[in-house]
Amino acid sequence: MRSIDAAERRARLGVRHRLAPGMRGDDVAEVVRSLVVLHATDPATVFLSVGARTRAATPAHVEQALYEDRSLLRMLAMRRTMFVAPVDLVPALQASCADALAEKQRRTYGRFLEQAGVVDGDVRAWLADVEDETHKALLSRGAATGAQLSKDVPRLRTQVNPAPEKSYSRPTSITTWVLVILGAEGRIVRGRPNGSWASSQYTWAPVESWLPDGVPTLPVDAARAELVRKWLYAFGPAPIADIKWWTGWTLGEIRKTLAQLDVVEVDLDGTTGLLLADDAEPVAAPEPWAALLPALDPTPMGWQSRDWYLGPHAPALFDRNGNIGPSIWWNGRIVGGWAQRKDGEIAYRLLEDVGSDALAMIEAEAARTNAWFGDVRTIPRFRTPLQRELTA
16 A cells, blocks of 8 residues: 655645646636636635636636636535536536435425415425416526516415514515525526626526536446545545535445545554545645635545645644635645635735745745736635734
């Protein structure tokens, strides 16, 4: 069993995640493929994650990939999390994650409808009919907000109190429920937002706007194998527990998936990790690099076991739910955090001594990040202790 220490894992991270200067590119879709997918719960994350890994790209280039070239799209996938994914990976994500999520959401919302007693007859059939009518309305419009669709489909305005026994619960229309199901099914897509690239007020579009024939169907086992293969290339070596955490699948599903792949075991400082068998050769360390990564960036969120790159800094950089805030990296390690203040200034704090050379590169990255923002101001959706301190 070959041993791979933290230094080699950090070298792989710098190269595979396009963070070392020599590895940066300007093809937005290719940058996303390098990371499998980008976290998109916070809209700004998508743009800032790309900005940290490109040489000359701008927010306009990301918007072009999303809304004009349509080489990327937003979708719910692993762990019911919103991601931006390359369109060629969508079939694997749909079959391995989103289809099961759509069924789970349909059961949940159907139960709420049954409890409310607002539907006569078969609730599941009624809900499916509303979904079809909504999809047709969106195909007719081309793009629409939830409010616009609820005018076209009156049943979307059906009011349900999901937890009437709770004092905090209030009646709500089923518009969002239906749109979530349709999105998880791969029938509709979140389109261009109303506002800047940091806005989360999306319009909706039929998936046919991205994939004219809809999402191609893949067998579940093949889809899972494709997804894990891509993850291992980008994030391996890693323990099986990290794969389980990232995918949100059961251990049995992970083991069945790995049985389809040619993988080898390696020693990660006493823990058994996995690598693709054709990717077991050492990766040379890139030239020194620094990076300012945004909240929920896919690199720090790619593993559950984080000591080898995070060290003792979790209390300052993560919230109570395990969401990371903006982080500063030096040669594959997190060494601090940063935030954008109300006036646009990029403020940062180093949590350890990194030396003058590293400090100069971090300053340069802070200036680059400031230029990427331009006039846009954002606040991470999940605020962390250090981010709050820097913006107080």
